[in-house]
Every structure is written in C-alpha cells, then in structure tokens.
C-alpha cells in the first residue's frame with residue numbers, strides 16, 4: 001500500500017494521464033470514476049485537477065513526481081506495458097476489479113443507467129431485439145452496453161485481474 005492522504009478516501013477516484021487511456025478504460029469498466037485530462041494539458045494543471053477533485057493521478061511520467069504534493073496524489077507506475085501496469089496498480093492499491101462492473105461508461109466515465117426500450121431504439125436503431133432489462137446506456141455519448149459476448153469477455157478479464165490480488 002502506498003502512503004498518501006487519499007488512501008482513506010472511498011471510493012477510489014482516478015485521473016489517468018493521456019498515455020494511459022486504455023488503463024483508464026479498464027478502471028471505468030470496473031466501475032471506478034476515472035477521468036482523463038484534455039490532451040496536452042500541462043503537468044501543473046494535472047496535479048491541480050487531481051487535488052481539486054481528490055483523485056489519484058496515475059502516470060508513467062517521472063516529471064509529475066517533482067511536485068511537492070506528489071506523494072499525496074500521484075501514483076507513478078514503473079511497468080513498461082499495459083498488462084504489467086494493470087498488475088502493478090492492482091498490487092499497490094489492492095484494487096478490486098469487480099467493484100461495480102458496467103456502472104460507468106468505458107468511453108467517457110459517465111455513470112450508466114438501465115436503458116428502456118425507448119432509449120435502445122433511439123440510441124441504437126435496429127437493436128430492438130435486445131432484452132431491455134439487461135441494457136445500460138450512457139446519456140453523454142449514447143453508448144449502449146448489454147450482456148453479449150463482448151461484455152462477458154470483459155467480465156472474465158476483470159475476474160482474471162482480481163486473481164492478481166491473491167498471489
């Protein structure tokens with residue numbers, strides 16, 4: 001476990017630097033509030049945003065460690081590829097990847113809601129055959145999620161990542 005003022009905060013909230021977009025998407029699939037900065041945002045702006053919104057700033061950029069408040073807000077990942085970074089983050093935070101799967105939009109971090117038949121037909125014309133009781137929608141980007149093979153595959157990946165916590 002890392003030292004820092006955010007350790008006691010629940011639930012965990014994150015800000016992932018622009019090099020870690022895929023990692024941010026996995027955090028959202030697991031249900032965590034994981035935002036991404038606007039592209040090209042300066043380091044100072046990232047750190048200020050993390051502090052203002054009480055988020056862990058996840059980064060692979062050592063420059064961000066130069067800020068005096070870094071120990072309280074910055075998680076610097078040393079691993080070189082995404083799989084290893086996901087594992088490093090899991091072990092450092094004892095992160096539960098089955099926290100609240102598919103409660104947030106993978107693309108834009110908006111909380112999802114159970115979609116009605118009306119929303120399915122308007123957001124995704126032609127999808128009326130889907131079972132509306134198992135469909136979630138994003139009000140911001142209109143992405144739909146349902147218990148198809150893609151979602152089941154992502155659930156299996158989340159469960160596999162949770163196995164790292166027990167080794």
Ligand SMILES: [Zn+2]
Pocket residue numbers: 105106107108109110138139140141142143
């Ligand atoms: Zn969305």
